[in-house]
Amino acid sequence: MSDGERTPRSGIRVLSSPQTRTQETAAPLAQKLAAAIETANEIDEIEFGAWTGRAFAEFDSDPAWVAWNAERATARPPGGESMGEVQARALRLLDHLSREEGPPAILVSHADTIRAALLGVLGLGLDAYDRIVVAPSSWSELALWPGGGRVVSINERASP
Template identity: 50%
Template sequence: MSTTFLLIRHAAHDRVGSTLCGRMPGVTLGEEGRRQSAALAARLEREGIAALHTSPMERARETAAPVAARLGIEARVNEGVMEIDFGAWTGRSFASLDGDPDWARWNEERATARTPGGESMAEAQSRALAELERLRARHAGETVAVVTHGDVIKAVLAHHLGLRLNGIHRFEIAPASISAVAAWDGGGKVMGMNETVPA
């Protein structure tokens, strides 16, 4: 019996595209992000969601809050779907990282590169997949929504698509998008990717 996971990237904040926020505190949704979260809540109402989990980061919790209110369920904070730990890069602008050979290596060799003082992509993938497996065992035959982060979702999708982590640049995961995975004991498949809801 499979479990359906709706993997939701947090909605937009004002630093999207300019700053590598990572686990930086105080990153909250902007006006657009709040509109996106409300639209997500309306869209997800028809999915029969049994459980809602969210990354501890403020932007994820703020995205999950209107969904929880609309569905009448608790948004459970879950460290297993936390953003990647970008170590010394946390809070830096993308412009300041341009030209850094370690940053270039991270983007070209995700399967083997490591952030300075933080996680590798492979470690983040293993962490997220282990947490989804735990949730799968608890929610057999049900639908679970998980509000998390773009690279975490890409890592999960890459696993189920049979892609090496170096291939994550081949697809996009937009803010406030929904991707769906059906998972069962020993396997799974991608049911949908990067669905965006008009805000």
């Protein structure tokens, strides 16, 4: 799970999805905190299978796309990962972090993965997906403990 060996001066860990764009987002945070970026595959984006790299406009009439957006709890991208699988891996990491005696952690991830994790902590089904907004560069805060946790805030953003 960890690429970094340095101990942060701030006592805060920075974990990022392996995607380049999340690593780039995490870099200024890690630099400011004098922390190494730890790569966490558990918070990687959804594997979209046959949809990877294609524009949303291409899917307007695709029944699988319509189902994916209406039924996140049961739908799956063709050849891809279900939202339940995404949620399970993200929650495994959160559970692991809740059991550590280490410093707080900042996780840099993707909107769908964040939504799945938030829904899991809230105890809501995945079909409630569209009830949570996760804007680019926003943050949500969780308080975690072994076997549980709570959502402290969702979709916070800094003033311009």
